[in-house]
Amino acid sequence: MYTNMFQKHLSQGDMEGVVKQIAYIGEKKDITQFAFLIELLKSTDNAILRNTIAIALSDIGDDRAVEPLIEVITDSKTSGSRGTLLYALENLNYIVHIENIIPFIGDSSLEVSAQSFMLLEQMMDKLSDLQNLRCQQIIEMQISHNQSKLLEVALDMLKKWRYQV
Incomplete structure (x- = not known):
């Protein structure tokens, strides 16, 4: 369901649409999109998108998000934009x-x-x-x-x- 919407937003360069979809997934605590969010978290170079994903993962509350978040936090590409990533860990073990x-x-x-x-x-x-x-x-x-x-x-x-x- 979401994947098609993400692809549509991404192909149109509509980052705001993607961010809204990810925030919605977090609000609804939709675990069905967990693997997709982790994949996107690890692959994106967009700090705003990465932060939105981190918050959605925190909202979902699945501790399987900890390792990928730590991996991204300790990656040199996130230097200068780690605050929200660290914040996302608060609700996790x-x-x-x-x-x-x-x-x-x-x-x-x-x-x-x-x-x-x-x-x-x-x-x-x-x-x-x-x-x-x-x-x-x-x-x-x-x-x-x-x-x-x-x-x-x-x-x-x-x-x-x-x-x-």
Whole structure:
């Protein structure tokens, strides 16, 4: 059903139509389009389209979207447009990928660094001791190259957590 509409919009260069269709799929939590959305997420170079897909996947709420989202977030082609992609993880179970998210706390983009910090904060009480330690090590390595205050706050938060549990 949607595929024909997408093809029509794409062939006409109607990106607004494509974006509206994807948003609709997310609103309706239409899992039948999950594979199509993942394929499009991975293949598009259009940041607006990629962000719309990420939000739709988040709205659908299927944790199978985590790996593809992480793959896209860590891809160099998304540098400068990762904030929404990180935001899309909030409603999903991304804890096994926390170590891929942590380095973005030191990002030069306020949106990206703040969103990464919030994702860490959201999972603090679910981290294993090993994950906590690895996150600390990643942040300490980042601090040696980047004097971001948020990195220091994250490191302090991780260290304090270890003694509270």
